[in-house]
Amino acid sequence: MSSLHAPYPATRFRRLRQSAPLRRLVSEARLSPDDLIWPVFVQEGKDEATDIPSMPGVQRLTIDRVVTAARDAAALGIPVICLFPYTDPSLKTEACEEAWNPDNLSNRATRAIKDAVPDIAVMTDVALDPYNANGHDGIVRDGEVINDESVEALVRMALAQAAAGADILGPSDMMDGRIGAMRRALEAEGHQRTTILSYAAKFASGFYGPFRDAVGASGALKGDKKTYQMDPANSDEAMRLVRRDLSEGADMVMVKPGMPYLDICRRVKDELGAPTFAYQVSGEYAMLSAAAQNGWLARETVMMESLLCFRRAGCDGVLTYFAPEAARILNS
Numbered sequence: 001m002s003s004l005h006a007p008y009p010a011t012r013f014r015r016l017r018q019s020a021p022l023r024r025l026v027s028e029a030r031l032s033p034d035d036l037i038w039p040v041f042v043q044e045g046k047d048e049a050t051d052i053p054s055m056p057g058v059q060r061l062t063i064d065r066v067v068t069a070a071r072d073a074a075a076l077g078i079p080v081i082c083l084f085p086y087t088d089p090s091l092k093t094e095a096c097e098e099a100w101n102p103d104n105l106s107n108r109a110t111r112a113i114k115d116a117v118p119d120i121a122v123m124t125d126v127a128l129d130p131y132n133a134n135g136h137d138g139i140v141r142d143g144e145v146i147n148d149e150s151v152e153a154l155v156r157m158a159l160a161q162a163a164a165g166a167d168i169l170g171p172s173d174m175m176d177g178r179i180g181a182m183r184r185a186l187e188a189e190g191h192q193r194t195t196i197l198s199y200a201a202k203f204a205s206g207f208y209g210p211f212r213d214a215v216g217a218s219g220a221l222k223g224d225k226k227t228y229q230m231d232p233a234n235s236d237e238a239m240r241l242v243r244r245d246l247s248e249g250a251d252m253v254m255v256k257p258g259m260p261y262l263d264i265c266r267r268v269k270d271e272l273g274a275p276t277f278a279y280q281v282s283g284e285y286a287m288l289s290a291a292a293q294n295g296w297l298a299r300e301t302v303m304m305e306s307l308l309c310f311r312r313a314g315c316d317g318v319l320t321y322f323a324p325e326a327a328r329i330l331n332s
């Protein structure tokens with residue numbers, strides 16, 4: 001047999017990779033600005049922005065600047081902006097009352113965006129850490145995070161956020177029973193249309209470090225969050241939590257962090273079929289940005305690749321600090 005008739009493969013995967021049009025034709029996952037939720041940090045003051053050293057390129061913004069940012073995001077086709085307030089240390093107490101103050105920074109920002117930018121949905125964070133003298137997501141008594149009392153505080157907080165006009169509440173606290181308690185209170189108080197995106201599978205992660213710097217919680221935190229956030233070793237437990245939160249009334253669910261937990265995203269989508277989101281958290285942003293700043297990674301390439309991979313893993317969308325940058329590329 002001559003080498004011309006050698007048993008070359010009949011199936012050549014490289015045929016469909018040979019040109020951009022063919023690659024486009026057969027590509028499975030797609031990313032669009034519609035899939036992005038943009039987390040932003042809010043601070044007091046007027047017409048100011050503060051750099052966050054551990055998140056190069058991300059700034060805390062005063063409310064007027066957040067409104068402008070929301071307008072820009074809406075113009076880019078981003079459907080949701082998610083607010084995280086930097087609370088003045090003088091407002092942090094052990095009872096966390098500032099969390100349900102109708103005029104706290106987060107609620108004022110929500111109202112300002114809802115008034116000025118009707119085309120973007122506002123998501124808020126339901127957890128006590130920005131208001132807690134102990135830095136924890138729940139009420140601390142004798143060194144312990146008390147579940148049921150924390151849920152009562154979180155319900156008050158959720159109602160104040162709904163009254164301010166939040167479209168999506170994001171309970172990120174990991175207390176047991178909070179979704180059901182919030183849903184019942186929202187229904188009873190006339191907030192039937194307020195949706196809940198539950199941080200259902202939130203792991204006790206080292207990747208939240210830069211976020212805690214951004215909201216000024218790093219200094220306050222006593223100990224760690226391992227008695228309420230999940231063990232990174234667990235996957236079956238994540239499924240039970242997601243199932244539980246959906247049964248208590250969550251409309252959408254989240255896996256957090258994102259990149260090291262894509263297996264959880266895939267399981268959630270396959271087993272529950274609910275609207276599933278991943279949070280590409282501050283540490284993931286910091287990691288990619290720092291490497292890019294050093295010239296070790298190509299920023300745009302790794303940013304777009306990482307976001308597309310969430311879609312491939314089954315996510316309907318991603319919370320990402322890259323949202324406007326990615327949307328600009330997707331629109332170009």
Ligand code: PBG
Nearest residue numbers: 127129172207208211281282283
């Ligand atoms: C707090 C909260 C955290 C994040 C979102 N909400 C930090 C934490 O749980 O300590 C992290 C987000 C990020 O790292 O980007 N409830």
